[in-house]
Amino acid sequence: MTIAVNENNTIKTVERNDAGIKTAIDILKQQFGDNLQTSKSLREQHAHTTTYITPQLPDAVVFVTSTQEVQDIVKVCAEYKVPIIPFGTGTSLEGGVNAPLGGVSVDLSRMKEILAVNAEDLDVHVQAGVTRSELNSYLRDTGLFFPIDPGADASLGGMAATRASGTNAVRYGTMRENVINVTVVMADGDIVKTAHRAKKTSAGYDLTRLMVGSEGTLGIITELTLKLHGQPEAVIAAVCSFPTIEAACEATIMATQCAIPMARIELVDEENIKAINIYSKLNYPETPLLMLEFHGSESGVAEQVEMFKDIAMECGGQDFNAVSSLEDRNKLWQARHDSYWAMRSYTAGKDALTTDVCVPISRLAECVVETQKDISDNGLYGPIIGHVGDGNFHTLICFDGKNPEEFKKMEEVVDRMAKRALAMDGTCTGEHGIGQGKRKFMLAEHGTGVKVMSAIKLALDPDNIMNPGKVIDFSV
């Protein structure tokens, strides 16, 4: 593999290293035996993408159980300049596990140990392969929980690597705020623990935050310490219909300014409601809907609900309905979680692409409405669902993958959506990451910042073996 730096100081990987890959796999096979596999089906599974991005298979998959084993792999791959692609649960949406230059997929899903729960410090130390559901099941009796919930039951290492987020982020933050430290195997095989367990520190560069969101391009996260939160004493969920997207966003803004500490504020647009009503046998008005959750003490959540209801009514909200029993709340959120399947069912036979952007909340309504119009003007079906407390929304654009014209229209809509968000001082991706799919927006979003990122990448991974072709490597 040869590296060059182009005019933007970005990385250029120019060739696949067949001989190195073969040698490295032969050496690793000696150590890992049956935990190294090269069957096509397994390699295909490890290049699985949930988007239209073409799968690019690794040459081998190695199942690991420890940081030490990851270090062993990296040392061999570093010597022979072989790409290493970390793999958690494979739920990346932007081609994050693809292997454009082949190489070794390092599967961390067997790294399932929960190493320490420090209840007094509200933190937990886990191996990277533990999923968020597994962690919360383990914590159930402790009175603590881990709040970050991207749709998928992703691995915590993968969630850190992609700076994942989800419905609870409006209150509890994203992985950026909830990772205390990570243990990383760097491109030279060094094991780096990015911080101790103190809640804050001013000792040196924030390597934790540098690794969180680096998508495996700077190193492989093998262990991490995460913040935990006390399970709320009381939880109330609610829905409220609004005449327009603008009205729903206005209510969200007012609630935020009044410092109502809402745990979830999800916007479901009218197209989405139609699909949900059919799929989940509900009868919400076919207008924008907010789905809400309030966490706090018994009296605290009651007060929050009243405050929010007043704001919602002032903004034209209707059919406000709050529920507190676990069964009712689960029913409400099940409909939200099933919205993907509701939309797929509504457009049976179509292909679908999910994408997201995030903008300052003052621009959210405008961004959603313009995106809705663009989708419908192009004859596509693309309902919108959003974590509106953060200014973040997704669309699932349905299209006929065998129809090149429709495919092109879909791509253009996605392009304009990202550029629209950037023009509104937003980001081309709030929580899906860059991977391969959104590299084309990096220069528009970061300008000279891409030079800085590239310089860091080159400094820490001079041979570009760590998940090449992702984030800031525009060449393959």
Next chain:
Amino acid sequence: MTIAVNENNTIKTVERNDAGIKTAIDILKQQFGDNLQTSKSLREQHAHTTTYITPQLPDAVVFVTSTQEVQDIVKVCAEYKVPIIPFGTGTSLEGGVNAPLGGVSVDLSRMKEILAVNAEDLDVHVQAGVTRSELNSYLRDTGLFFPIDPGADASLGGMAATRASGTNAVRYGTMRENVINVTVVMADGDIVKTAHRAKKTSAGYDLTRLMVGSEGTLGIITELTLKLHGQPEAVIAAVCSFPTIEAACEATIMATQCAIPMARIELVDEENIKAINIYSKLNYPETPLLMLEFHGSESGVAEQVEMFKDIAMECGGQDFNAVSSLEDRNKLWQARHDSYWAMRSYTAGKDALTTDVCVPISRLAECVVETQKDISDNGLYGPIIGHVGDGNFHTLICFDGKNPEEFKKMEEVVDRMAKRALAMDGTCTGEHGIGQGKRKFMLAEHGTGVKVMSAIKLALDPDNIMNPGKVIDFSV
């Protein structure tokens, strides 16, 4: 100036560049006229340290008013390889504004523009020289405020550069959590804006968090966008005495686990209370005291106070006293803010050094008690005050600077305090930064992480012109 990398891959700056400094200052004088000064008194003021670290003067001070002017300076200094030391209000506690190799101090204190308040988005865009008090005065009528309050009325750029924190961090976070983006002039003169204004993003490496806490060693922060928060509807302050440090910490831990969203939890130890009682004419029991503040709705804060009081009583707390009027609250916090002067007055004639560490809260009582014992075993006076909700505490060690033996004892106590915190999985500095004073603990705290930090520094500032001798440059 010549750079070498030693066995730990750390930076080694070996000589002062007299000729380059002279040339650069001559060129800059042409552009900046009277805004470039070389008087000794001004240069001394710009190398002022609040510690025992010897001042090291820059060769010139340039007052700037825009990012463009900073870029102009950096381009000249980059060409002639001249050190650049950013200066905000000069309140660094670890020698952050010292100029060990001379060079140009860039004074940003005239960059006072508040460029935009985005009330709906709860953010504000400011120039780096605005101080936190100036910002809050400006915001007073908007219903919003900026919560981070290090003791000093520091500049917001300096607070970002040093990852500042303070009494409100337990609820609102530190600069790490409250900076949305920074505009930075890099060592090559590039202007980089690290992010757009979206509340979250998963687009590429987190350059914002990399710059926050880098202490001017990677670039100069000239503008920043900060999160704002709604002014709480109701505020109650309170004090409660405890029989022991352990009891006070136990109450803090229980309150955190019960998710009481306290805005401030400050521990004042018995030595400190004695000084405060005299200085502020108060009569608190001479036992450890917690000073607290609760923010929320009227009924919310009342509930929080009751919950905390119950916990405090369970832990042996006594003399719990809550106050809600602005006057009473100001009186209570004034005593806290004056504690530095109370201690100085109590030990009139002595020199004093303030230092801080931060540990997981489960180890806090142990760390405080061992530190108290170490101080008194060495015949020193060093009261302790702490942001205990974060596990962070400070001591102000008083000593006779003319007595070499006492000075040495003081240094040894500070050393052991940092090492004790590290051994408890904490950090050698919670909020004071590394500067020059704590570089010696970097390897113990970060191990191989120092290699990563050094590689980043070398990649972004290959000539080591950005605030040399700080954070990871151990040589000067």
